Structures are given as structure tokens and as C-alpha cells.
Amino acid sequence: MKLLTAQEVAAALKRHDYPDASLPLVAEAASHIANELAPAGQAVPKHDIRAAMDVLRRHRHFDHMHLIGTAWHDSRGCDAVIQRLLAQAVIELGAFDRADELLDEGDKVATANPNDLDFAVEAADYQGLRGRVRKQRFVLTGEFKFLVEAVDQYQKQLRAKPSFYLGVNVLALRTRLQDLGIDQPGQPLAALAQDVLRHATDAARREPTDPWPLATVSEACLALNRIDPGPDWCDKAELWLYRFLGHPGTGPFEVESYYRQVRELWKGNPLDSELCPGRLAKIFERHVMRTQRRWSADAKQLQRLQDNPDELEKNFSGEKAFTVDDVRKMLDVSPNIGCVTNRKGVRMGTGFLVPGSVFGKSHPLVFVTNAHVISDTVPKALPWESARVTFEIEAANGVAATHEVQEVLFTSEPGKLGNVADAPGKLDVTVCLLRSTPKDARGLFVASAIPLPSPRTKVFVVGHPQAGEMQFSLQDSVLLDACPHERLLHYRTPTDPGSSGSPVFNQDWEVVALHHAGSQACPRLAGDGTYEANEGITMQSIRRATATNV
Structure with missing residues (x-):
């Protein structure tokens, strides 16, 4: 495999290509693009920046989107598409106030430049992002006023420019309002669900390369199962979900977007697989574990498992990726x-x-x-x-x-990465x-020694990737090697962007290392050549260094 340079990866991103490169190299490429934008007078085509940010979005590199988009914004001002992508990145990164600021700024620039057709094209997405901000505020706070505001934002744009994407969001949000005993005027929910179902099904036939209609048909069937219960709606929701997951255009971004909707608005919990939202959530969970080799759980799900030990046996007995005892220990850490x-x-x-x-x-x-x-x-x-x-x-x-x-x-x-000489x-x-710490935190146990690398030795990484929920990387988790100075560990355990700083655990769930970086072409710790590996800094080497600095 030819080793790429950061400049070559940056050039590929600007062509809207995502090369086979390590995560650190992608980060270096994003920094290279951002640095190109630092001199305000330097000519950098906006289409290159749009392409780079969009392909990074597809692969859920929201931090890199944020870096590049901010560099453009601070040196060149407000471009309609880049501003929308930057707002989307900061929403994914949890900065909702900043997202509103960016969208407000975009609207002001659009008003001042009525002949800029890019802003006219982006208007629907801006409105959708405003709805998304308020939807996420509701999810975080439970305050129904944000839910009402989200419905208003999506519904306003739906009236101006009908689309199944906006329609399914209005459908999900209004159904959630109805669950809270609040009825909003408008089209009856069953009729709205049927309209969304019809338009999304037509779009799936017309545009077979687009995976989003498949997800929308599935969600419309999920809604109809709630609104107008029938024996087949949930089965249809599952069928279209499988079609969506199997579509060649469905990547990590698309999977997480629909999965988040199922979790957050339809209250889908893999632990409640007798209910339709839980059935879909269970399918998502298994798909992500199989294709992305990770398990994510929100805090409420973790707490429920902790409070109801019987559910551990029910949901995780016979699981090949990890045991019930593993889950118990994960809850403790x-x-x-x-x-x-x-x-x-x-x-x-x-x-x-x-x-x-x-x-x-x-x-x-x-x-x-x-x-x-x-x-x-x-x-x-x-x-x-x-x-x-x-x-x-x-x-x-x-x-x-x-x-x-x-x-x-x-x-x-x-x-x-992989530099033993360091x-x-x-x-x-x-x-x-x-300045303060959580009341229930007692601190993680630190292992007294690093484990001996072997095909049977496992290590596990637990952290907060940019999706937000706590993520447990447990599969394909072989400890590959340790450097002669016991400073570096290499392991196969998969990690996502945002896992920097995560603890690396041994099989007894003691911390052995601090996760640092990874590469598809990581230099081997012994001998020549490279391999696919993640790297952690051993806790022992950190302890030694702090001892000499006392």
C-alpha cells in the first residue's frame, strides 16, 4: 500500500474523495487545508472547501469540518454552503448556541445579497438545522417548549417547500408532542404519515442511488405503528430499515442520523425489543457492532442496566462480542x-x-x-x-x-506514532x-503491570466519540505489542474520532494505557514495516514521568 502524504490526502478531500488514510493523517490533512486559508488573500476555491467539508461529514469527522469551516469563516466570511456545513458540524459537536449564531449570520448575509442564489438553495437546509438545534435542546433538557419550537421551524419550511425529509421530522416531533398530551393544529398525524410514506416510496423508486427515502419509509411505518396500530407496520419498518442499512450509499453518517432519531424521538431502546422502536434500535445496535465494531449506550441505558441486573442476562447472554460480566464491569467504570x-x-x-x-x-x-x-x-x-x-x-x-x-x-x-526512540x-x-468531580466517581483502578501481548490478550477502549454517547470498543481487541521501554502499547481495538484521551483497559478492567492515536500504517514496535494498529501510552510510563517531576 502506497503511503500518502498529508498534502495528497488534502487534495483528495478537496476532490470529494476519502482516501485510505490513517485518522492522524486525515487530521493532518485537515490542518493543512485550514492553514491554506489563514492568509485571507490567498486564492482557495470555495468549491474545494465545500467538497472537503462534505466528505468529512459523510465520515463523521465533525472536528475537522469545524476546523476547516472556522478557518474559512474567520478569513473569508460567510459562504452559504460552508456556513451550513459549519453549523452542522457544531451541532454534532454539541455547541447549539454557536450553531444559532452561524445560522443567524447566514440569514443576514442572504438578506443583504438577494442575488446570491446559493443562499436561496440552502434556505431549506438552514431551516432544517434550526429545527435540529431545537430538537436537540429538547432531547437534552426535556423542556417541551423546545419541542414546540422545533415543530414550528420544520413545519414553516415544510409549507414553503414540501419534502419527505421535512415531513418525517414534523411527523416524529408532532407524535412526540402528542405523547406529552399536546395537540397542535394541522393535518391529522395518520394522514401526514401516509403522505410521507407515499412521497418517500415514490422517491425510493425514482432515485435508487439515494438511501434517505428508504430510511424515511421505515420511519413512516414506525409512526403508523404508533398512530394507527396494525399487524404489519412494524414488520414493514424493519424491512425498509434493512434495505436502508444494506444500501451502498449508507455510511456511518446516515446510519447514526436515523439511529439517533429512533433513540431520541421514538424512544427506541435495544433493551425493549418487544416494542417496535426497540426492535429497530436492536437492529441498529447489531449492525453497528458488526460493521463498526463498537457498542454505544446512552447514560439512561447504562443506568437502567445497572439498576436492573436481570436485563444484563436477558440481553447479553450468548453475545460473542462481550460477556455479561464485561457489561457489569463497564457499568462500574x-x-x-x-x-x-x-x-x-x-x-x-x-x-x-x-x-x-x-x-x-x-x-x-x-x-x-x-x-x-x-x-x-x-x-x-x-x-x-x-x-x-x-x-x-x-x-x-x-x-x-x-x-x-x-x-x-x-x-x-x-x-x-510508533516512535520507540521517543x-x-x-x-x-x-x-x-x-475544581469539582462527580459525587459517584471513585476513580479507575490502574493496573500494576502491562499485559503480555498475545493473540489471546485483549484490551478495551471506552470513550466519548463525537456522536456523544459513551462508546465501548470491544471487538477485534487484540493486544499486538508493547515497546521495549514499556512506553507504548499497540492494539487492534477499533476507535472513532473523538476517542483521544480514552482509558485503555485490560481484561480485568484496570487501566493500562491512555489512548493516543491510530493508523492503518502504524510503524511496528519491533522490526520493520507497518500494520493497522491503535496506540496507547502506558500508565506505567506516565507514572514514572510524573515521579521524576515531583
């Missing part, structure tokens, strides 16, 4: 794993709590993450005073706490003290 955001709530990475005594500190708990996530000296890292940490399990218990960093206790810059320094770690 989850309160200690947090999501790092900036002041505006944009997700930047993951981190975890361990007892301060691990590093010879008197503090009860300290927070560990990558230096490329939190650092005052590493380029593009988040300065510690701007960093915020949230813990999903804490939020599920009704505590909407955001924890600030009080002090950085130790930091070490990143080294190159030992003992360049650990890509920041250890900091938070």
Missing part, C-alpha cells in the same frame, strides 16, 4: 469517564479520573487526558482555562454539572486537577 469540551460546549475529546495517589499526589482524584486535547503549548489543543469536563452518567442522574480545570499537575507533548518523554498526556 463509566461514571469516571468524562467528555472534554471547550467553553461553547464543542466536544474535543475524552478523559478519565484516577486516584491522585497513582501519581504520588495528595488529591483524591485527578483527571487524565491527552496533551493534544488539553495543553497550553501543543498547537490546536484546548488551553486548560478554556477546558470543561462533563460526565454523562452524572447528567443522567439529573446533575447538569460542568467541571472546570483548576490546575495542570503534569503535561508532556505528543510524539510520533522514550521516556513525549507521552501526549496532561494530568490536571478539576
